Amino acid sequence: MDDQPAQNGFDRAAAVTRSLLGYGVLAGAVYLVVGVTLGLTRDGFDFSQHALSLLMLGDFGWIQRVNIIVVGLMVIAAAIGFARALAGSAVASRAAGLVGGYGGCLIASGVFPPDPTAGFPEGASSDGTVSGVLHLAFGAIGFVALAVAAVVVGGWCARRGETRWTRYSYTSAVVIVVGFVAGAALATETAGVVALWVAVVAGWAWLAALSVHLYRIIPHPDAHRRQST
Template sequence: MNNQPLPPDGFDRSAAITRSLLGYGVIAGPIYLVVGVILGIVRDGFDFSQHALSLLMLGDFGWIQKLNIIVVGLMVIAAATGFARALRGSRIASWAARLVGGYGACLIASGIFPPDPMAGFPDESSSEDGTVSGVLHLAFGAIGFLVLAIAAIMIARWCTGRGETRLALYSRLSALVIVAGFLAGAALATETPGVLALWIAVVAGWAWLATTSIHLYRTIPHPDAHRRRAAA
């Protein structure tokens, strides 16, 4: 997808940059989940069956989870830039790249505005009345899940046009799981089934981003492809 002429040294810097940016889409999800799970294990009172990872932004060491969300959001925006570079020439796919970037921006905003205490965390506390910060956290979370699901649907259309039926089907299923999981999680926020549904939506979203980033990565020629062919 890179039609720019190679520089004198033959190294395709544009391809190298695009591949590097797409790599952030692969590692963002695992970093978010690993850091969140470790914090959830070491934080007193945190229960994975009742509490969403975002609640770790509250109380002791809450700044670590805030930083985790913001840094991962920046990684998603970097991956979205990689999407845009890899998908040049396709209007639908270009919009998908913008929406992935929007998801990253929503993550950053969610990291800036922490949620309200819920289900006895932290310190056995709960918030009866939603604060502005808590409402904004939920709003950005909802928008983020929605735009990521729409991005997956657009990528599915792009894949269908290229005859890549497996990724198209996977993207559509991922969009369905993301939306359904978030809606169930929002409706049953304080119950175990709701927390589980939210976990499924989060993991499905990260898995789709990683899978699609890897797929696009493979469409970009290796920066030293010409030298590899010559050596062979």
């Protein structure tokens, strides 16, 4: 970043970085609000039996597809923010690449819808398709990428002496992986759906929390406000 704007006037680079990190806070909220709203309005959808990705199927399924793809783009924007905020550290490219990989997998999951499961949509064939397999594959890769990102950033926090953030990142990584594995293994049971929900919420919560943490590390772009904090 240019040091001169950081000392006098407005630091445009800091403003851009903070804006990009803001997408990491918004992404999970957008995904959950749109998904839950659709789930409440779709006949036959049961939150205890069906994953939100199933809303890509049937009537108005395009809305959930757009939701997932747009959120994936938001995660990629946040990944760029991670790279800028962590610039100069050994983990910058790895953390950004992993978070960006998660965003890319979300987009791919939005392109390839899942197969009908547990009677949703009603009357749809539950025969396996290539699209369904790809949806699961990209979902698995995405969850692993996000979990590894949490481990990488957790290590960065540890080197900075940020014990609470280190523990939170490592714990989130475990919850994301265990929740996804349990959800995949028990996909047709309530316990599996609950486990998947836990993994999803834990992942979005970690991304939002770390985006806020990095946001606060970046100096305020306005020189006057920067000097007063």
